[in-house]
Amino acid sequence: MKVSQNDVTYIAQLANLELTSDERAGLERDLNSILEYVDRLSELDTKDVPPMAQVLAARDGAEPGDSARDDIAQGLRPSLPREEALANAPDSDGEFFLVPKVIERG
Amino acid sequence: MTDFTVLGIEDIRREVQARSLTALGIAEHHYASIAAQDEEIGAFLTLSKERALAQADRIDRMAAEGKSLPPLAGVPVGIKDVMVTRGVRTTAGSKILEHFIPPYDCTAVARLEAAGAVVLGKLNCDEFAMGSSNENSAYRPVHNPRDLSRVPGGSSGGSAAAVAANMAVATLGSDTGGSIRQPAAFCGVVGMKPTYGRVSRYGLIAFASSLDHIGPFARSVKDAATVLQVIAGRDPMDSTSANIPVPDYVAELEKPVRGLRIGVAREYFGDGLDGEVRDAVESAVEKLRALGCEIVPVSLPHTPYAIPAYYVIATAEASANLERYDGVRYTQRAKDSKTLANMYRRSRDEGFGREVKRRIMLGTYVLSAGYYDAYYLKAQKVRTLLARDFEQAFREVDVIGTPTSPTAAFKIGEKSDDPLAMYLADIYTVTANLAGIPGISIPCGETKAKLPIGLQILGKHFDEGTVFRVAHAFEQAS
Numbered sequence: 412m413k414v415s416q417n418d419v420t421y422i423a424q425l426a427n428l429e430l431t432s433d434e435r436a437g438l439e440r441d442l443n444s445i446l447e448y449v450d451r452l453s454e455l456d457t458k459d460v461p462p463m464a465q466v467l468a469a470r471d472g473a474e475p476g477d478s479a480r481d482d483i484a485q486g487l488r489p490s491l492p493r494e495e496a497l498a499n500a501p502d503s504d505g506e507f508f509l510v511p512k513v514i515e516r517g
Numbered sequence: 518m519t520d521f522t523v524l525g526i527e528d529i530r531r532e533v534q535a536r537s538l539t540a541l542g543i544a545e546h547h548y549a550s551i552a553a554q555d556e557e558i559g560a561f562l563t564l565s566k567e568r569a570l571a572q573a574d575r576i577d578r579m580a581a582e583g584k585s586l587p588p589l590a591g592v593p594v595g596i597k598d599v600m601v602t603r604g605v606r607t608t609a610g611s612k613i614l615e616h617f618i619p620p621y622d623c624t625a626v627a628r629l630e631a632a633g634a635v636v637l638g639k640l641n642c643d644e645f646a647m648g649s650s651n652e653n654s655a656y657r658p659v660h661n662p663r664d665l666s667r668v669p670g671g672s673s674g675g676s677a678a679a680v681a682a683n684m685a686v687a688t689l690g691s692d693t694g695g696s697i698r699q700p701a702a703f704c705g706v707v708g709m710k711p712t713y714g715r716v717s718r719y720g721l722i723a724f725a726s727s728l729d730h731i732g733p734f735a736r737s738v739k740d741a742a743t744v745l746q747v748i749a750g751r752d753p754m755d756s757t758s759a760n761i762p763v764p765d766y767v768a769e770l771e772k773p774v775r776g777l778r779i780g781v782a783r784e785y786f787g788d789g790l791d792g793e794v795r796d797a798v799e800s801a802v803e804k805l806r807a808l809g810c811e812i813v814p815v816s817l818p819h820t821p822y823a824i825p826a827y828y829v830i831a832t833a834e835a836s837a838n839l840e841r842y843d844g845v846r847y848t849q850r851a852k853d854s855k856t857l858a859n860m861y862r863r864s865r866d867e868g869f870g871r872e873v874k875r876r877i878m879l880g881t882y883v884l885s886a887g888y889y890d891a892y893y894l895k896a897q898k899v900r901t902l903l904a905r906d907f908e909q910a911f912r913e914v915d916v917i918g919t920p921t922s923p924t925a926a927f928k929i930g931e932k933s934d935d936p937l938a939m940y941l942a943d944i945y946t947v948t949a950n951l952a953g954i955p956g957i958s959i960p961c962g963e964t965k966a967k968l969p970i971g972l973q974i975l976g977k978h979f980d981e982g983t984v985f986r987v988a989h990a991f992e993q994a995s
Binding site: 414418419422423425426427428429430434437438441442444445446448449450451452453454455457460461462463464465466467487491495496498499500501502508510511512513 | 616617618620621713714727753754757759819821822824825826828829836840843844845846847848849850854855856857858859860861862863865866869871874875877878879881882885891892894895896897898899900901902904936937940951953
């Protein structure tokens, strides 16, 4: 087993998930079985192979900059009106998104 | 009485232009078909009737005024619920977006409507397009119209089922590892994933940005080509959309296939391939030979590494893309959270389903300190090797023919408890996403149990024209 229960708890924190203890046990099992399968990648010698970070750049003759456009002052379209931008907010004061307190006071 | 099951896109436009059919009547017919069948099938999550009927009315008025109608005039279409639609609920198949009403339209949808299409509604899919069976929808599974006890494939299961059951003439899906082609094969329809960058992804809810594609489903290759024609091409709102002219795909269909070189890779006919699927695909290849194509063996030696590389890259990208669902902007928030961090975690815990959490966790793990080089960087290097395999093969051949999926549609529930077995359903399709090349799935026969089998045709970057041409020739000869 590569991934322990402690790892699952740590990764869940990084991923902003809480997870029930049942979920954590299931994920420990699933992650280990998937990673065991993924380990076959180590059979390949990739010492001199560059990582493929850009799909279009791999194309003959195309540069990543192909798709860049000129800077424009106004944006491609007007910004959304504030009420539309806030329409899906679970909580707002009509001007900002509202969230619970960020800083704890002791 | 018009038989709508045989009307293609061109027929509909012609009949509406001639006013022998109305766009309104066609839309109403399809809504009736949805009402009659969709309780069983489950393809649609949301109907956009008001928007559809207004568009149909606009088309009918244009016809009445004698104006020349655009190419998709009056064509009833459905949209996978991962593409945002202004004013029409868009869920991505997830509870976390249950009440999300987007403030703008996805470019592909806007282009369909500008071409006269009538958007009937939003189609069911695996949550955030993560799945190969549509069982990961937070709302309900989709049933395969060809056999209701079986899955329609995924993640664009609703898009495939809607076309297969004649509830829409064409639909849009998205394909990150096979999510258009595999359900097309399972449901017996045509599904096309174009080249990376061919279709704008503006307004597509992101799963894995270097692998995500939008593409069409239809009943014929010609209809699929007509839809791609409309949605393809540069969009300033998506910097990854390619600045490359879009050819006339329908004109390409009529070009002869004699002399084209079709590659066959033995890596796509190995262990795990069902015997009936193998037989059907091998006879399909023979049929292409009979049409004058030359069959050339090619080798894609890194194919066995595609699934592990894919699940590292796709989940890594997903873990970053899904970070935005944090209970602040997208409608769902866990109640009574005392702190911000607690609110984030509880909102995501409540909103995401099992497979989405699994992938976020895997993606976070492979990107985390100490594992990045071993997993993520390694997978990106293997991706280069897979892309080089295709580059090499396409020096010898024009297209490559493969099975779309190792089996026909499996039973609902059959693989839902085994993530790895489910991931292997994508074994022949993920390679095209990793390399960014176009691929189509077209029906090429049935199993003894009458389940459809798909032939996949893969092509060179931006050579959808040749892919369509071979697919069309095969379809016409079938």
